[in-house]
Amino acid sequence: MRPGYGEQVIAEGDVEVAEEHEALVTEFRRQLDAGMWAAVPTVSRAGRREAQMVQAFDQIPRDTDRVIFFPRAAGGAR
Amino acid sequence: MTVALVATAIVVLALLGELLMPWADRQLDARRNRKRAAGERIPGYDPGRERRAEQKARELLRSCVNDEEWAMYRDLGFLRVWGGRAGGPEAGQDFGGAPYAYLIYPHKPIVAYLPQTRQLLNEYCVEFPDETRPYGSARLPDSDDVLAKWMALKADETRLISAANMHLPGRQVDPKQVARDLWRLSQWERERLALERRQAAPKT
Numbered sequence: 698m699r700p701g702y703g704e705q706v707i708a709e710g711d712v713e714v715a716e717e718h719e720a721l722v723t724e725f726r727r728q729l730d731a732g733m734w735a736a737v738p739t740v741s742r743a744g745r746r747e748a749q750m751v752q753a754f755d756q757i758p759r760d761t762d763r764v765i766f767f768p769r770a771a772g773g774a775r
Numbered sequence: 776m777t778v779a780l781v782a783t784a785i786v787v788l789a790l791l792g793e794l795l796m797p798w799a800d801r802q803l804d805a806r807r808n809r810k811r812a813a814g815e816r817i818p819g820y821d822p823g824r825e826r827r828a829e830q831k832a833r834e835l836l837r838s839c840v841n842d843e844e845w846a847m848y849r850d851l852g853f854l855r856v857w858g859g860r861a862g863g864p865e866a867g868q869d870f871g872g873a874p875y876a877y878l879i880y881p882h883k884p885i886v887a888y889l890p891q892t893r894q895l896l897n898e899y900c901v902e903f904p905d906e907t908r909p910y911g912s913a914r915l916p917d918s919d920d921v922l923a924k925w926m927a928l929k930a931d932e933t934r935l936i937s938a939a940n941m942h943l944p945g946r947q948v949d950p951k952q953v954a955r956d957l958w959r960l961s962q963w964e965r966e967r968l969a970l971e972r973r974q975a976a977p978k979t
Contacts, residue, residue: 698832698835698903698915698916698919698922698923699905699907699915700828700905700912700913700914700915700916701821701824701825701828701912702828702831703827703828703829703830703831703832703835703916703919704831704832704834704835704919731907732906734927736926736927736930738838738839738926744841745841746839746840746841746844747929747930748839748925748926748927748929748930749930750926750927750930750931750934765835765839765922765926767903767915767919767922767923767926768903768904768905768906768913768915768923769903770901770902770903770923770927770934770935770938770939771901771902771903771904771938772900772901772902772938772939772940773884773900773901773902773939773940
């Protein structure tokens with residue numbers, strides 16, 4: 698998520714393919730180093746829509762199809 | 776005579792130099808700044824681009840939240856998220872186990888309240904600024920701002936509330952507006968429930 702863009706695909710790949718896995722890990726780290734937060738939308742067993750924050754690539758659930766990066770939260774107007 | 780004229784000319788030139796050098800420096804600085812600004816020109820506000828970004832953001836939000844939450848945002852313009860901490864949004868609070876919830880508005884503080892009494896608890900002012908300012912603005916599209924708050928609250932409520940600036944109700948969001956929104960929400964839920972009952976009832 699970025700101002701002026703909305704949703705923007707920054708990397709795609711199959712984690713089962715070594716080269717693509719490497720590229721995804723690199724992009725994931727680059728986004729976090731740039732100060733972004735990463736979240737994975739999930740669905741609970743009861744069918745509830747939830748979200749999970751991830752700080753490392755191996756925390757991403759294997760069955761997820763996307764990770765959403767958004768700017769880190771900061772305190773707003775004082 | 777010639778020597779005197781030459782000496783006078785040198786003095787005049789030296790004085791002129793003293794006077795003109797700062798002016799010349801300022802002119803050169805201004806020229807350099809103009810060139811730099813032209814090279815780093817940030818695209819201006821484009822309503823069409825912002826509208827397209829918002830449309831994409833709405834689709835993304837819709838794909839992440841459940842049907843009821845999406846309908847709530849589409850119809851009312853805000854989302855309600857139930858709080859998950861035992862004592863309330865702030866440490867040291869105790870509402871006797873009463874549930875609390877948050878109202879998420881685009882680009883406004885998150886409002887915590889008690890649904891049973893509609894008592895407003897706090898405002899949590901939080902932003903997601905993109906300091907790279909890709910289009911000269913640090914603001915996410917409205918629906919992206921709502922989704923970011925929704926995900927952060929769902930995934931790590933404590934972290935988001937800790938990052939926010941907490942204020943008493945009424946600091947930025949008009950309590951009368953919130954009261955109206957809570958009334959609209961109750962009406963909306965009643966109508967939705969009635970519709971579901973009608974649809975579930977056996978046809979005669």
